[in-house]
Each structure stands twice: as C-alpha cells, then as structure tokens.
Amino acid sequence: MIHVKELKKTFGVEHALKGIDFEVDKGEVFGLLGPSGSGKTTTIKLLTGEFKSSGGNIEVNGTTDKHFKKTSYVKHLGILSDKTSLYDRLTVGDNLELYRKLYNAPKNVVDEVLGKVGLLEEKGKRVSKLSKGMKQRVMLCKAVLHKPDVLFLDEPTSALDPTTTEKIHEMLEELKNDGTTIMLTTHNMDEATRLCDKVAFLYEGVIKETGSPEDLRHRYKRNEVHLTYEDGGIRTVGRDVENQGLLKEALFDTSVIDIRTDFPTLGEVFKKVTGKELV
Amino acid sequence: MNITRVAAIFEKDFKEFMRNMMLFTSVLIPVVLAAFFGRMDGGEGGVPDEIVIIIVGVVFSAVTFSSMMTMMAEENEKDTLRGLLQSPASIIDIIAGKSAVITLMTIISLVASIMLVEADGFWSMENIAGLILLGIFFLNLGIGIGLLVKSVATTSVYLIPIMFLFGFTPYIEFLVTDEGHIARQIAECFPLYQNLYILNGDGGAAEYLILLAWVAVSFGIVIWAFNRRKSDD
Numbered sequence: 001m002i003h004v005k006e007l008k009k010t011f012g013v014e015h016a017l018k019g020i021d022f023e024v025d026k027g028e029v030f031g032l033l034g035p036s037g038s039g040k041t042t043t044i045k046l047l048t049g050e051f052k053s054s055g056g057n058i059e060v061n062g063t064t065d066k067h068f069k070k071t072s073y074v075k076h077l078g079i080l081s082d083k084t085s086l087y088d089r090l091t092v093g094d095n096l097e098l099y100r101k102l103y104n105a106p107k108n109v110v111d112e113v114l115g116k117v118g119l120l121e122e123k124g125k126r127v128s129k130l131s132k133g134m135k136q137r138v139m140l141c142k143a144v145l146h147k148p149d150v151l152f153l154d155e156p157t158s159a160l161d162p163t164t165t166e167k168i169h170e171m172l173e174e175l176k177n178d179g180t181t182i183m184l185t186t187h188n189m190d191e192a193t194r195l196c197d198k199v200a201f202l203y204e205g206v207i208k209e210t211g212s213p214e215d216l217r218h219r220y221k222r223n224e225v226h227l228t229y230e231d232g233g234i235r236t237v238g239r240d241v242e243n244q245g246l247l248k249e250a251l252f253d254t255s256v257i258d259i260r261t262d263f264p265t266l267g268e269v270f271k272k273v274t275g276k277e278l279v
Numbered sequence: 280m281n282i283t284r285v286a287a288i289f290e291k292d293f294k295e296f297m298r299n300m301m302l303f304t305s306v307l308i309p310v311v312l313a314a315f316f317g318r319m320d321g322g323e324g325g326v327p328d329e330i331v332i333i334i335v336g337v338v339f340s341a342v343t344f345s346s347m348m349t350m351m352a353e354e355n356e357k358d359t360l361r362g363l364l365q366s367p368a369s370i371i372d373i374i375a376g377k378s379a380v381i382t383l384m385t386i387i388s389l390v391a392s393i394m395l396v397e398a399d400g401f402w403s404m405e406n407i408a409g410l411i412l413l414g415i416f417f418l419n420l421g422i423g424i425g426l427l428v429k430s431v432a433t434t435s436v437y438l439i440p441i442m443f444l445f446g447f448t449p450y451i452e453f454l455v456t457d458e459g460h461i462a463r464q465i466a467e468c469f470p471l472y473q474n475l476y477i478l479n480g481d482g483g484a485a486e487y488l489i490l491l492a493w494v495a496v497s498f499g500i501v502i503w504a505f506n507r508r509k510s511d512d
Contacts, residue, residue: 085362
C-alpha cells in the first residue's frame with residue numbers, strides 16, 4: 001500500500017530526510033517514531049503531496065508522488081495534521097458538512113462519525129466553544145468521514161488528556177479492524193505498542209530500526225533474568241551457561257516468588273538503538 | 280473546477296462572512312458613507328459623479344478587495360486553507376467559492392449605496408461593463424495579496440495603500456489642484472478614473488482598454504502570488 005525507497009528531503013542546506021525506506025501493507029498500522037525534529041512530519045507531508053521530495057521514490061495506494069495533487073489520489077486519503085484546521089465560527093456540524101460535500105460522502109456519515117467519538121450532542125456547538133480534546137476528535141471525524149483507504153495521522157494524541165486519548169485509540173482500533181491502512185507519527189511509545197503492527201525509529205532523518213513492536217522488544221531484550229525473593233530482594237543474573245545451575249535451583253527454591261526475563265519497553269529499545277531518549 | 284465543491288465552499292464562506300463582524304461591517308461602511316454623501320447636492324439635483332465614484336471605490340476596496348484578502352489571510356493564519364487543500368477541493372474551487380461570496384456582498388453593498396445617493400444613469404450598460412472590469416481588478420488584488428499574507432493583522436499594511444491609491448483616486452483633485460501636475464496625469468490612468476469618465480459619459484474605447492490593462496495586471500499579480508506561494512511551500 002505504501003512503498004518508500006531512498007526518500008530524501010532537503011530544506012536549503014538542511015537534510016531533513018537522508019534516504020529512508022519502508023513499506024506498509026494494506027490494512028497495516030505503521031508507526032513512525034522519533035523525537036521532535038527527526039523528520040516524522042516531513043515524511044507525512046511528502047506522502048500526502050504537501051511537500052515535494054528531493055530524491056527517492058514514493059508510491060501510495062498505487063499512485064506515485066508525481067500524481068499526489070490529483071483528486072483521484074487525494075479523495076482516498078484521510079489526513080489528521082499536527083495543527084488544527086477547523087473553522088472556529090462554524091458549528092461542528094457545519095465543519096463536517098463542508099468536508100462531507102467536498103468528498104461527496106453520504107449524508108448520514110456526519111452523525112455516524114460524531115456518534116463514534118461521542119460528540120453527536122455537540123454537533124450544533126461552535127468549534128470555538130470546544131475543548132482541545134473535542135477539537136482533536138472532530139479533526140479525526142473530518143479525516144475519516146469519507147472512509148479513506150489510507151489514513152495519515154501526525155501526532156494524533158499529542159498533549160491530549162488520557163480520556164480523549166483512549167477514545168481516539170478506540171476509534172483507530174475500529175478503523176484498523178475495518179481494514180484501513182494507517183500511518184501515524186508519535187513519540188508516545190505506549191500508543192505505538194498498542195496500535196502499531198510495525199514501527200520504524202526515525203532519528204536525525206535516518207530510519208535506525210524497523211519491525212513489529214514485539215519483534216523489536218525481543219530483538220533488544222537483555223540477556224538477564226530477575227529473581228525476586230519473598231523478602232523483597234531482587235537478584236539479576238546473566239542468562240548463560242555459567243548461571244545455568246543457579247537458575248535451575250531457583251525454579252525449585254520456594255523463597256523465589258518471581259522469575260522474569262528482562263523485556264524492554266519500546267522506549268528503552270529506542271534509547272538502545274539511538275542512544276537518545278524519545279521526547 | 281467542480282461545481283459541487285465550489286457550492287460547498289460558497290456555503291461555508293457565506294456563513295463565515297455573516298458571523299465575522301470585521302467582514303460583515305465592511306459591507307455597511309460604503310452604505311453609511313453613501314447615506315452621508317447622499318445629502319450633498321451636485322447643483323443639478325444629484326450627487327456629483329466624483330463623489331459617486333469614490334463611493335464605488337470604497338465598495339470595491341473595502342468590500343471586494345479587503346474582504347477577499349482578509350478571508351484568504353485568515354485561512355492562512357488558522358491553517359484551514361491547508362485542510363481544504365488536503366481535500367479534493369482545488370485552489371481554483373476554493374477561490375471560486377470565495378469569489379462568489381465576495382461578489383454577492385459587493386453587489387449588495389453597491390446597490391444599497393447607489394440607491395442612497397440616487398445617482399442618475401448609474402446602471403447603464405456602459406457603466407455596468409466598466410464596474411465588472413473594476414470588480415475583477417479588485418477581486419484579483421485581494422486574491423493575489425491574500426495568497427501571500429500570513430495573518431489578518433498584516434492585511435492592514437496592504438489595505439491602506441490600496442484603498443488610498445485605487446479606492447480614493449479622484450481625491451487627488453483636492454490634494455493637487457494643478458490639473459497639469461504629473462501626479463494628476465498618472466492618477467488619471469488609474470482604474471477608478473476610467474469608471475469616472477464612463478459615468479460622466481466621456482468614456483470611450485480608451486477607458487475600457489485601460490481598465491482591461493489593469494485587469495491583465497491584476498491577473499499577473501495572481502499568477503505571481505500563486506508561483507511565489509508554491510515556491511514557499
């Protein structure tokens with residue numbers, strides 16, 4: 001569904017993307033993870049036709065980047081940008097009606113999507129009266145009301161409260177189950193672990209690592225075992241031949257109440273790969 | 280250009296226009312001005328053509344030019360234009376929808392203002408043709424500058440000189456009394472003077488040609504602004 005090969009983008013002398021490659025299959029949720037300034041938003045803007053690339057190849061939904069401005073391409077995309085783009089003086093319903101008409105979507109979709117994000121009662125309310133979280137949910141409604149084949153989400157839950165984040169995650173899971181291909185950028189590792197089938201670590205314009213969250217966590221697990229004793233003490237031992245006897249003993253030692261291997265979080269994997277915290 | 284999408288943008292912009300006090304009051308400014316000037320007597324039972332044409336200049340600069348520029352600037356400032364451009368709507372659909380709203384508001388403001396000054400012979404075919412060309416010129420100026428202006432606050436930087444130069448051109452007669460002065464000669468080549476000559480009944484092919492030249496210049500400004508914006512992106 002999305003094929004990116006040697007993609008480069010420069011702004012003057014600054015190299016925002018230094019030749020990145022990734023593939024996203026149909027119905028997959030792909031997460032581009034990286035700190036601010038790593039090139040995530042630039043990648044989304046290149047894939048949605050807002051920026052022109054400085055080199056490399058892009059193909060989305062069977063269309064190459066030369067044709068990204070065409071209506072036939074745009075009408076199959078859903079985009080949630082990093083900045084809000086709603087008309088404050090208009091009501092929630094007016095805003096969504098505008099986009100429904102632009103996409104030539106059925107009349108009932110506005111109520112349908114508002115119902116899904118729990119905002120149907122706010123349909124007649126002016127956007128200026130909504131909270132940030134509500135606006136973000138309306139933005140998501142705007143992005144999905146035409147049932148796009150590919151959905152691009154740039155930091156969909158950035159700076160949102162946990163309740164709104166949960167509602168957005170639920171809706172994205174529903175879209176994923178319906179077979180929508182989703183590409184999102186985030187620096188929230190829990191979000192990536194929950195939603196993504198595949199992630200790529202983007203750092204300083206280069207993809208440092210890619211794989212499913214589980215694969216990456218396995219790949220970068222430390223070869224250590226933590227033994228927790230009933231008195232609260234924790235002992236960490238290497239998972240090697242040298243400690244084979246000790247580990248076997250621990251299995252039958254009644255004072256050992258927990259044995260677990262060290263399984264890193266996605267954030268820890270990112271730090272291991274790039275040497276930097278994901279903030 | 281897609282008519283359904285243009286209609287959707289027209290509907291949205293019409294609602295926005297009616298709820299935006301800054302834009303809505305711009306329609307009333309020429310009407311209030313006309314109500315004030317309507318009490319002046321031109322000596323032959325009507326308001327002088329110079330005054331009528333200045334009211335026309337205020338309509339086109341305050342409503343057509345200023346509203347178009349402000350609407351575009353607000354879309355840029357709030358990043359809503361980006362949202363529209365990410366949809367199937369093209370920039371042509373967006374501008375056509377906005378232009379339709381601005382044209383409607385311009386007609387309302389112009390008709391109400393002219394009714395108040397009771398200008399004889401104003402709605403002649405010759406004058407209407409001149410007004411259409413003048414309207415296109417101001418609309419294009421609004422589109423061109425609106426494409427480049429990033430915020431509503433900066434629109435005033437452009438509004439004052441454009442209003443002064445193109446909306447109040449005949450006022451130069453009060454500032455420069457010497458008819459042969461170079462400033463007067465230059466001003467007489469400006470679009471509003473052509474409409475004044477047409478309204479006076481002194482207009483001929485030359486006045487329409489000069490207006491057409493200004494329209495061509497305004498289209499050039501729009502194309503330049505499009506390209507400048509493209510390269511900025």
